[in-house]
Amino acid sequence: CIFYTSGTTGHPKGAVLTHRGAASNLLNLAFWQTMAGAAEDMAIASGEPPPGSDKKPGESYPGSVLAVPLFHVTGCNCCLHPVTAVGGRLILMHRWNPETALELIERERPSTFTGVPTMVRELINSPDFDRRDTSSLAHLGGGGAAVQPDLVHKIEERLEGRPSTGYGLTEVNGVISINANQFFMAKPASAGSPCPVMEARIVGEDETDQPAGGHGELWVRGGNVFRGYLNRPEANAESLTDGWFHTGDIGYLDEDGFLFLVDRAKDMVLRSGENVYSAEVEAAIYEHPAIAEAAVFAVPDERHGEVVGVAVLLLPDADLTADGLREHTRTLIAGFKVPEYVWFLDDPLPRNANGKFVKRTLRDQLVGTPAG
Structure with a gap:
């Protein structure tokens, strides 16, 4: 089958x-x-608690609230397939x-919720959260974007369910x-x-494997890797080497x-030759x-080549200035990583x-407009 990539960094491609x-x-x-x-939670939900469990049958039902579309792999391959494989049920959201x-x-008492981190954050921040019963959730997580460490701790504090995340493409x-579970904490x-x-391997610019802690591009190989992009021979040549897929993600093991x-x-x-990773700045x-x-992105700059810019939406009734945000981030990350441009938005990103x-x-809309 053919699934199209999400196209967050360019035009969608048919995989x-x-x-x-x-x-x-x-x-x-x-x-x-x-x-x-x-596995334990599904046994409990089906009425067969394993020995030593202190949970009671009927607390939840194997299944998930599906808040992402089925035309991407998160909704189809990572939610629909596994839920139906165990005889569970999907609770579909129109939007x-x-x-x-x-x-x-x-109302439906699902055992899991699957969505991107922004959805999980909005769920926890909702004014309805404290008055709704979410005790059926054994796991709350998903993937599709980086999960900031603060969100992991908020899930642990506010929900009985265990936080989890998956990274994929x-x-x-x-x-x-x-x-x-405990690994995530x-x-x-x-x-x-x-x-x-x-x-999986981490590959440096010279295409050699990096040691533990060494930064480079993540390459992966296996039966789950796609055949290639539909009618995109140049993209295939750039992305595939001897069965290894170049993910385009920078990281380390x-x-x-x-x-x-x-x-x-x-x-x-890339600020004056120094790499600034947007995920690190966003986490701060x-x-x-x-x-x-x-959301952090690069802003062109005559002196440095690029500098850090960020678009921000504040919580209702919150008060924060650009300088206040800079002071906060400066206590957590190096000075050259602190955003030089801050745009406060009135609507969701x-x-x-x-x-x-x-x-x-965001970059196209904001760069060149007044910022804090």
Whole structure:
């Protein structure tokens, strides 16, 4: 089948996927369930609590609220396939709305919620959150974008369910790495451990493998990797080498083999020869309690080549100035990474159908306009 990439960094491309790839992704998702303890929760929900469990039958039903479209791999391969494979059920949302999602969770009692991090953040920040019963959720997470460490701790504080995340791409039929449960709490900045039904490596600019902690581009290989882009021979030549897919994501593997992503190659800001990773800056910004949404991108600059810019949406009734935001981030990251341009928006940041921020749209709309 053909799935189109989300197109957040350029034009969408048709990725030619295979049945073997979809089946391999199911095995990777089974690994996710094992990490997150989902097998125990499904047994509890079906009325057969495992020995030693202190939970009661009927607390939740195996299944998920689906808040992302089925025409992308997150909704189809990573939600529809595994839920139907275990005889669960999907609660479909026509369009995303956190208050509607909370109503569905209370009424339908699903065991999981799957969405991008911005959706999870809006769910927790919703004024309806405290008055809705979300106790059925055994796991709350998803993927599609970087999960900031502060969000991991907020999930742990405000929900009985365990936080989890998956990192993946259309080109691999879904999941590349998984982080969940106590592993996620111990390493909240990590995208998790690469899945067992594939190989992963970090490759430097000279195309040599990097040691633990060494930064480079993530390459992956396995039965889940796509055949190539439809009618895009040049893109295929750039993206595939001897079966290895070049993800375009910059990161590193630590001593325990956990993957840390620092940026998309196209989202990185190159300031006077220094790499500034937007994900690191965004994580620092989200530590401020007034922030609802934030997206960092490069702004052209005569002196430095590029500098850091950020578009921000504040929480209702929150008060924050550009200088106040800079003071906050300066306590968490190096001075040259602090945003020089800050745009405060009145409306939510632009997103694609999957809920991801479209940074190129922000860049086109904001660069050259007054900023803080």
